[in-house]
Amino acid sequence: MRLPLLAATGPMGWLGIVAAALTVYALPLVLDDAFFILVMQSLAYLYIVAIGIDILVGWTGQISIGHAGLYAVGAYTSALLTTKAGFSFWASAPLGVVAAGIAGGLLALPSLRAKGPYLAMVTLAFGFMVEVTANRWDFTGGPMGIMSIPGPRLPSGEEMDGTEYFWLIGGTAIVVQVLTANLYRSRIGRTLFALQGSEVAAETVGINVYAWKVLAFVLSSVCAGLGGVFFAHQNGFINSDTFVFGLSVQLLTSALMGGSGTLFGPLVGSVILNLLPTIFAHLHEYQLYIYGGIILVTIVFMPRGIVGSLLQLNVVRGLLPKPAAIAPDPSVIAELREGARPTVTVRDLSKHFGGIRALNNVDISIKPGTVHGLIGPNGSGKSTFVNVVTGIYKPTSGEVEVAGKQVGGSSPHGMARSGITRTFQSIRLFGDLSVLNNVMVGFHLQLRYGFLSHLFQTAGAVAEEERYRRRAMALLEFVGIADRAEDLAQNLSYGEQRRLEIARGLATKPKLLLLDEPAAGVNPTELHYLADVIGRIKAAGVTQVVIEHHMELIMGISDTISVLDFGQKIAEGTATEVRANPKVIEAYLGAPAEGETHG
Amino acid sequence: MTNIVLPRRQLLAATALTALAAPAIVRAQSKEPIRLGTAMPLTGSQAGYGADFVTGMRMAAKDVTEAGGIAGRPVEILALDTQADPQLGINAVNRFIGVEKLPMYFVAWSPVVKAVAPISNREKVLAINTGANAPEIAHLGDYVYTAFPLADVDISKLATYSVKTLGKKRAAVLYINNDTGIDAAKIYREFFTAAGGQIVAFEAYDPKATEFTGMLLKTRAANPDMVHIHGLLTDVPQVIAQMRQLGMTQRVSTYSVAYNPKILEQLGAAAEGLIVTSLAPGVAENPRLTPFIERWKKEAGRAPNGLPYIQYQYDMVLMAKAMYEYLDKKGIAATGESLREALLAVKTFELPMTGQMVVDGHRVDKPVYLLTVEKGQFVPLATLS
Amino acid sequence: MYDPIILAQIFWTGLASASPHVLMTVGFALTLKVTGLWNFAQAGFMAVAFYTMYMALNWLGLPIAVAVLLAIGTTVAASLATEAYGLQVLRERQSGNLTFFIFTLILSEFLIYVITLIFGTEPQTLFKSILSPVQIIGGVAVSDWDMLGVGLMIGGMFALWLFMTFTRDGQFLTAVADNAKLAELYGISARRSYRVTAVIASLFIVASMYLIGSHGGIVPNTPLELVLSAVLGTLLGGIGRVFAAGAASIFLALIQSFSILFLASRWQNLLLYGFLFVAILLFPRGVRLPKFRFALLAGR
Incomplete structure (x- = not known):
């Protein structure tokens, strides 16, 4: 049974509110x-x-x-x-x-x-x-x-x-x-x-x-x-x-000193900065010493502020309520399977940076539900390709089409709306959020309840959050890191972070998921998991484009491979076809194969 | 030049602490002291004057206590720092009223006096201005009075004197853009033109400014024969110095803030001819002044900053004495209301350092002493009443 | 009001008055360039510089040359201590920009509190008199102070340019500014460069405070206001461009000086800040384009 407002405030929360109200009431009287x-x-x-x-x-x-x-x-x-x-x-x-x-x-x-x-x-x-x-x-x-x-004035007029x-x-x-x-x-x-x-x-x-x-x-x-x-x-x-200006600095300092990004940091900071001068007022000049000294010490020795530093102590963390276990809702995977599976086509795509032609009239058609590999030597335009398709760059010419509809040139969040999302070569997670919350962010476009609902914590908003937490849990299970759900994302191992990024990408219900060098820096065991995940994503029906240097991985998982060199597509086909293509060999080794290798 | 800052500040801190701890000490004595509150800049750019103001009051408190006190009770000064800042002034006065439960307090610096007025009026605590000169102070409410003549007393007479006696016809008015300067500048303009002169330049400058070339060149181009500067000790010397460096040789007048030996040091020959007003009698008019200055030099190791102002601070204790004793004779307890009535009932005060003071509602009128700098010394120029 | 002599006077005096600000801006901008830090602690160092000279001249009666040397000593010491015990600690902890900002600002305030305790809050000047001898050259009043200011400004910037262009340590500064980690790979010590920068900035600070302190009164809080002018010049000149920052400072000062001709003096500050506001927005260098590295293969 939930309240219509403040629906998720538990008994401890209500206790806190009442205690605060009583304190405010009693202070001036006392x-x-x-x-x-x-x-x-x-x-x-x-x-x-x-x-x-x-x-x-x-x-x-x-x-x-x-x-x-x-x-x-x-x-x-x-x-x-x-x-x-x-x-x-x-x-x-x-x-x-x-x-x-x-x-x-x-x-x-x-x-x-x-x-x-x-x-x-x-x-x-x-x-x-x-x-x-x-x-x-x-x-x-x-x-x-x-x-x-x-x-x-009060109603009485006073x-x-x-x-x-x-x-x-x-x-x-x-x-x-x-x-x-x-x-x-x-x-x-x-x-x-x-x-x-x-x-x-x-x-x-x-x-x-x-x-x-x-x-x-x-x-x-x-x-x-x-x-x-x-x-x-x-x-x-x-x-x-x-x-x-000094006031602006003081306000900033109280937030920073208390602990920025924590719930009670501003309270602690405000109390200290505003009560200190009064407490030490009778010490006249020394008051300033003490005031300045306290602030300096806090900034240098407690970089996360007072509350932030307290939260890092195991003693304190032990006192915090443990989050309840969440039962995963696998329907999120089923939805991926049922989702639309359009063809994504890149037609005649070019991207020039001044005189440099990073991409030159590239034509690639990505069949739905497949794993499409993209390889090429360094500087061949693979990263540019990903950036253009996901909206970080605007194409100089050419089109990106999803199910025949032109989407090229949108902003990144516009591309996401069209169903295109990606992971990054250098992993970009929301480090301060928990693993579960990282995935929750991925649900952004699907969540219906807006600012006001969450401001007042309506029952509907709270229920939606619960529903999606269960779906997020299912996605974490899918990539195999469900046991880390409540840890901070930045505390995961490298391979786990990779998989988390993928789970976040899946949360957007993508029509196309681009994985940018997912194997970079990953150890052989993790590599095995990675290939496994990619396979299961394919089984769940999501179309993927994988950019990679790791030949073994890419050859193993891809249905089709396109090869870029100097911004142009020089070959396309199955792994076997591409491996034997003389143009591909030349691009990588620099000359028709004769046992010569380039470092 | 010896630096007396440290001992003086320690003296102040010690006496402030003592003042705060006073009740405990005094309970050992026979009677509870009368505590007079004063809100002055003890730190900040105006502290040179503010701290000396408090010292002047303490000297008077000592003298009065030794002479038997107020209605037999010793006198103590409770000084709180305002840094001449309105917000800090508000804090200080709130402390006087809320924590120290004083029925009356002294205050100076126009922005501060104005800021604390609403509190005095609301809480019915008597505020007495002892050094600010913004004319608006006469209209700040029932509980705000002044013992110090406002700008319409000295500036008006100075302006008229400049035309009628010095024969100046074209004046430039340069003033600091805050409560201290704005109204006073208007008064100078009003009286200078009324006396038959013409204001050829009327320029405000930022309180934080250090560079006045543009303003001075504009002024120079207007060809004045007199320049009146209304600012604070932090800027008036700079303006004069830069004037002289730009080749402007006009005579300069200002108000009592510049009646300060430090100005002569800073400006050297550039100070020659400078006219300042003083609202307190000088050594020639008041024989008590010379021993007072000697005593100050002995105790503080240097001459006082802003002697005429300090004379008023000293006399405030005597004024309070008269007010408290009026109430004591009638058996009335000292509250803001009763002290206010005492002030108006006594009306005429014979004060040792500044002479007779007649409280005319929210104003006081006093003779204006003009001094000028001749051969590196301040000498009397005229007395206007 | 548009008499050429008056305009020349406004120009000359504006330029001369700008000289201490230019010097402190160059120091600030150099620190920013090499260390990447908006070093608001400079306000505290400026206070240290001035009050050292003040104490040496007025309390100890030392000659001016000795006072200046002492001031260089104390300012360098304060600078290096801050670098070693404050900034390096924060760097190792990979603290965010906001932490550095608050730390340097509070450090300045703290230094100023201590100085207030020792020296009080009365305005002080280095010498008893704030006037300097004036000559009239072509109708324009030129004082000795003006000439010293302009001389230090031009001489200081020229010397810095020579240093950064022709000496090894100077060139290292540019390398470290560009990419500290890469420079380390080539055997250049980033920390040594930070220390060299601290010393150079201190020299500029002492010169600047000498000029200001001999021209008007200073209270302990003054440097906090002055450092903001250094920030303005640095922003307009462009992060990483030290001499442009100096030029921007001169430009700002001259705008303010000349604006008196058509603008009431009370609106000058608003003009300045409005100008800054618009300038930053029109040149949003905060938008970074992802770097595109294109390997140029020789012969292909």
Whole structure:
């Protein structure tokens, strides 16, 4: 029997929520100190902001060092609406949050095209632009800021006092944490972590990486705006002096120090960074020493943050609840068999890089349900072929057709939608996710329940997740690594990781699965498993293209082999035919066979 | 130049700690001390003044306690750091009210005074400005008063003097783009033009700026015969220095912030002719000042930063004494409300360092002393009332 | 306002005022090029450099040459210590970019806290006077400080160019910048190159802080603001292009100086950041194309 909302929150979860609510309620009554209540208020709303930042930085792996700007948008919007337009807090606050979300979206759309340090600097510039504009513009009060900002009013007409305001902020923080936990454990969190693991791999299972990054950015902006709104109404005064680079750094630090990418990291980080100064305030100058010293030590000695480092201790891991065993659902294999089996044709395909013709008028037709090998010497265009067919490159000319329909030129996630997916020569897994979750990401295009359902953890969303976990388990059984389901993907052996990649590819219900040098770096025992898996995939009816150098493997498994050299197809046929083809021998050995070998 | 920073800071830290620990110590004595709170920049770029302000108050507290205290109770100063930053000022005042339960506190630096006003008004705790000069301070609410004359007192008189007595006709106004500069600049403009002069340049500069060439060249092109600079000690010397380096020889005026020996050191000959205002009587007018300066030099090892301001800080303790004793005589407990009424009832205060102070609602009016730099020394120029 | 002499003055003074920023940008950009690190710890080193000189001149009464040498010593020491005990640890742990960033930033803040404790927060200058002798050349005011600044800027960049082009250690810097692991295979020590970079950056830092400290007041926090200008120049010049970063710094400074002619001074900063924002977006060098390696077979 499931609740319609928060359907997967077990008794421990509910206990936690109730305990948190009681703490928030009791704290101001127990402390009864106006100043500390103010400190607690600040802690609570900065915690909300830290959660948002962690979603962007810890989950998705993007950097922003300008979040003070989004915090400012929330603060100024709500402050201006209440002071200049007479809105009540209850109206201006949501509007402030929306404004911050929109600002974040507008910032994200162009900025997320940049990566790494460039993204960091764009956000830095944004933060400064907001600060400078707020400081210079008369509308925002210039350097003197906005005064006499009213606090929220109760239905009785009175303004909330410090305790009641803390209850409001603390309660909101609890709600935000619960919703965030829902996302963390759902496909939403999984997808964002996948982006951090490997954007390229995420694309190949159908994830529109750019759109999801923007989503993460907007979520973090909404949190920042919410924090800003609470800040604006706390002291009745804001000016641009608050929204400085240093604040952005402090927010980042609290997320990082607590443990980025963990569920309670932001809480720990926020508590430490916001309570420390108050605790040590009477030590005046030494306070700064201690503060800076603690942060430095944590960063250097606890690279995964406090919570992250704790989670690595076996003692702590022992306390975590063990995941329940999952009964595999083999219908997923049956579905592969029943799936459409179109012919994939590559017609007259060319790809030029400047003057280099990597592919030159290549024609290959891949018969459904077969294993089609692709071989050729180094530099013959095999990798380019795979990249074009899976959408990483756009063809210069020619077509890729699936069941007669033109799909060439789509983005990688578009190609995935058309049923084409791949594994990578250098394995690209989502290292921070469990083995099972790696496969779950592969189900991306098939999952029906969206953001809101998972935010509120509806019964339908939870049920879908359970169904697919069972199917993922079946796929893991299929490739023979079901016993590693709950381990982290990065802890698998090389061969196991290969097989995991294949399981992920199968999860997309591919019409064509390309395996890019699956035997690279694999030991002879694993090689045996690999051949076995490829055979069983063929038996399950999935069409495969295998690019390989390992002659024994490719000759053994392929129904047809195409040979490329200098970007052109020079031979095609069965293994025996290709092995004897003089053109193939020449391509590999450099001259008509005469016992000469090239190193 | 000896560096007294370390001992002074230790002195401050020690006394702050003592102040916080005071109640415990004093319970051993007969009566509970009266604690006067002051929110000043103890660190940050303005700490040079802020820390000295607190020292001035402590000297007064010592003197008053030795003379019998306030209504027989010893006086202690509780100083919290604002770094002249509004947010930190808010924190400090919240501490005064929430933790220390003070009914009244002193504060300075315009942005801070403005930021803490709503809290004072809401909690009915009396805030007294002792050094900021933004004219808006007179309109910040029922619980915000000033003991220090606002810019409309000295800047207005300076502007008028520049036209009527110095015969200047074309003034350039260069000001820092924050609460300290914006309103004061407007006042200068208003009175300079009212007296018959013309403002030929009116430029704001960023508080963090260090390079003023563009602004100064624009100013030079406007051909002023007087330049008024309204900024802080971190930028005023730079502006003057760069002016001189660009060949601008106009006379410069500024307000009391520059009445500081360090400026003379930094600028050397470039400071000649600089006019500063002072809102406190000087050595010539007040015989108590010379021994006070000597005492300061002995205790701190150097001259005070911003002497006129420090005179006000010292006198604040005496003003508080008058207010508390008024209430004590009537048997009224000291709360924000009652202290406010005491302030308005007493109205006229005879203060040792700054002379008579008449509290006229939310303003005070005082004679303005003009000084100028001659041969590397500050000398009196005029007294305007 | 468009009088040629005024324009010349704006140009000259803008160029001279830019010189300390150019020097610190070149130091920052070189560090980024060779080590791949956005070294915000440079702010802390800048504070160390200035306050060493300040202490030597004003507390110990040493002559200026000795003060400068001392400052080079302490800055190099701080730099090398950070490299050995902080950055190398993080490198070995393969920490992410964000960790490096936060570490270097917090390290700077920490150094600055310590300096604040010792020196207080009053603005300080290296010498009592912040004026320097001025001559009028062709109607333009040229001060000794201006000339020193421009001289150090041009001389410093030229010396660096000579070093990187003609000396072995200098060439190694480029090799390590390009591909540290490959360079190691050829017997070039990446760590030695990092140390050489630290020393060179320190020289530029000391020169830069000497100029700034003799021209106006510094508080311990000033370097944190200054280092951001180094970041801007580096970004616009392009990661890995040290002299372009220097040129970009000059360009930015001149834009700001000349913008006074048509823009109220209060909007100058916004102009700068807006410019940066747009520039980064229009040149999204973050999008990397997968490398295509094409083996060229001779004769075929």
